[in-house]
Amino acid sequence: MRRSRSARVAFTFAWVLTLAPQAARAQAQPGLPMRALELEQAGQWREALSAYRAALDESTTAAILGIERVYDQLGKRDSILPLIDSLITKRPREPMLRTVQLRTFAYLHRDEAAAAAFERWVQITPRDAVPYREYARLLLDAGRSAAADTVLQRAQRALGGTKDITVEMAQLRAATGLWELSAQSWRDAMIASPYLDQAAVFSLFPTPDSLRGAIRQVFRAPPVQVEARRALAFLEVRWSSAREGWLALRDLPPSDEAVKAWTEFGDEAEASGAWLVARDAFAAALAHAPTRELAVRAANDALSGADPASAVKLLEPYAAATDSESVRTVLPLRVRALSALGRAADAEALITANASRLDSLAHVRLVRMAAWGWVRAGDLAKARAAMGTTPMGEDEDRTMGWISLYEGDLKTARRILKRTTETDPDLLLALALLGRTRVDSAPAVGSAFLALARADSAAAATKLVTAAPLVPDASALLLNAAARIYSARHDDTAAIALWDRIVKDYASAPEAAEAELEWARTLRRNGDRSGAVEHLEHMILTYPRSALVPQARRELDLARQSVPSI
């Protein structure tokens, strides 16, 4: 509580500082309030206090707020009360004085004095929303939602509606768990004050899962209100459903405001790693306000989201540009996208066409990208040939290691591919295989890895199963890799058949424990809790020293429903 109050004082202080230069410009010479502010900034509290007191006639607001801050620093917040009382006698309708008085009573936990001060204020200005607003805010800050509710209900009766107290109503309703009504109040409040969207997001973020649908309905209800949609979109990102967030924004009628909302949402989606959602948001903005920067961001996000085809399309309008900035930003993305699509010849043609505009380092990088394009196209000879045209650095050498692996030359691959800090799953699988098998040549294994590199997971799984018997010392590893792929493709039947094979035929292999754990997870996911329990118990008892046992126990708790399933 003390912290939030200090934060408010700090905010007021910042506001005064913002205004201060303007005030200073308005006056040729710095006045007393400015002098007091300087003393306050210098930490000369007592001198500042005197200066603020002297400035009361010149600028009451700045002086009173300054005195409040200084007393706060001195730990004497109550000392301001006599001064406020005397000023209120002279200016009973001055809201700032009344607000400071209420704030001070609240800070001092003098609840009855605060209530009495509020009543006096209301008596003076019965048709004014400010007293209700200020007091309700203080009560909400103090967690006294029931008392705030009473004040706001009185306000509704006195003011004839909630128009002037929408923000407070929204906060109150959120504080009391009335999420849908709170959303409605926030929507109303944002009509007059669009900048409240972030406050709405903050307030509604704790809405329980089961009630979020109602929030969506309120913010998406016609007529379309950009602020409400933007607030909903940001809420969805906070609720970890960026795609839902985009659904709230994508049908906004095109306008500068909509473009701004899409771009801001793209930034947010990017920051949360929702690449394809970010791409969609930037692409929507791009359609109405095309710029190269937006196209590059959208294409980058498309590539990060493994959709190279859309990256190529997004960059098409800038394909012919040959200025240095386009060569620096657009060209590498196009080469990368074409390579990812296996269109290595097109990528090489692009590099050739722009060769004179590239420095040697950039050229080597692009050629290497194009070599991976040949890998994705399945043409290892051309990949090897492309690599042959570049000087061999460490990275290029590693690319050759991969090509050797794809060709089935495990011996060369073993020599070149070394353990790194990378966590790419293909690399980890390759290193695990090369470290485990003594077989030096296995084209079938190379073919399986090549299918993985070409993102052809169905073929990769089949080929891994076919290759497994050819490397007897790593059969379980390859079968387990295939099972993972089947599982990721939601082909549980095929995955379970492989896990069964590993558990039965390779019970002493390191993969057996993992296979049984994954088998149990799949069963639990499909509602077969007793089957899952059986496998988990078998796994824990058979491999009690496996590093996976803690995970298995956790799964066992979930399968037995002895812990909440979140």
Place this chain on the structure above:
Amino acid sequence: MTHPSSDRRGVARSWIRCLTSRTRGLLALVTLAVAAQAAAAQHLLVPMDDAQQNHLKAYGLTFNALKAGNRAEWFINYRGGSFLLPDGQELRKTATLSGVTFEPLDNGRLAQIRAEIASGNMDAVTLEKAPRIAIYTPPKSPPWDDAVTLALRYAGIEYTTVWDDEVMNGDLQKYDWLHLFHEDFTGQLNKLYLGFRDAPWFVEQRERNLDAAKRLGFATIPALKKAVAERIRQYVEGGGFLFAMCGATETLELAIAAHNADIAAAYADGTPIDEDVDAKMDWKRAMAFRDVHVEQSPFTNSMSDIDGHQVNVPARRQPLGQFTLFAFSAKFDPVATMLVQDHRTVIPDYYGVTTSFNKAVIKPGVTVLAYEEGAPWVKYIHGDYGKGSWTFLGGHDPEDPQHNIGNAPTDLALHPTSPGYRLILNNVLFPAAKKKPLKT
């Protein structure tokens, strides 16, 4: 769980490779003898100090061993309050699956441990029979909002839920142990009416209670809850064990003492609280508290001055500190010692509707089990009442210090060694102890 015998065998195997064949033969014989001894262990010691990897499930293992007809012993103050169970494949299997650490013991090692226990502030308490447990909770309520239910489910301890109908039908006599949580026995629904009266979960809660009152022949929720509280009082007086947490501690006592007073606000029963309510309260009937001041304002989210922390009244709210478990003489005060068995003596505090108990209103003769240094309140208290006994623990969830309405439930798999939850589970096993005449 690391199996010590398999470790020993592994080490022995690596030695063997380094020795001559003759020595190897001799050592192999010795190793076989050691392995045979481990395999033939007669007992399993379940340590409850820092060697234990899952304290909470250790209670479940012991409870279920009792339920299966085994006898067990609770070595209070020995290695954090360890359990001694008979060795058996089924128990080993259950312990391994649960991740409960155990150590096989032969009779020789057990004799050494008993000698150690006899010589210090420790004791061996025989556990005879798994208690029959009842939890007072509304029908169909999820198990995740009650620390005791969470703990029992996680530990795998069987329980039955009861509600107003069962209590009023006299079903409590079927159980050895009754648990209450944050039920408001004053019938004011924890004074949440003003803030949450339109919230769907609150509306449902009120309707459910009104239905029960109507069904059981009471005009209002406060009238029903007062009658339920009286039945619970009679249950303890007749020999039952009561364990209450959070708001149930305070409101049960208020309801019991208010048999001739109206302590419910007008929104709950249509009539205001008696003006001279404090004078009308009959604290002689209560178990733990006396001379309590009842909070009369319906706008103040507090029931009385029993709670030291007053979490729902911002102007009165006290910050959380940490509480310390008292040490007791195991041989002279085994009950209190059982209730404070833990591998930590200082535990971070946590809020609840009732977080703590003001010392000023605790009856003389009540045993304080845990206190906060320098504070005017205590955390954990115990006492006898008639032929039975009761234990009150303040706060809502030992692993969720703030616990607000709507928060995600605590996942105890993430807190398998929780010292706070151990206090709850001590209470579950305490009624299983073979009754010994107290020496004090």
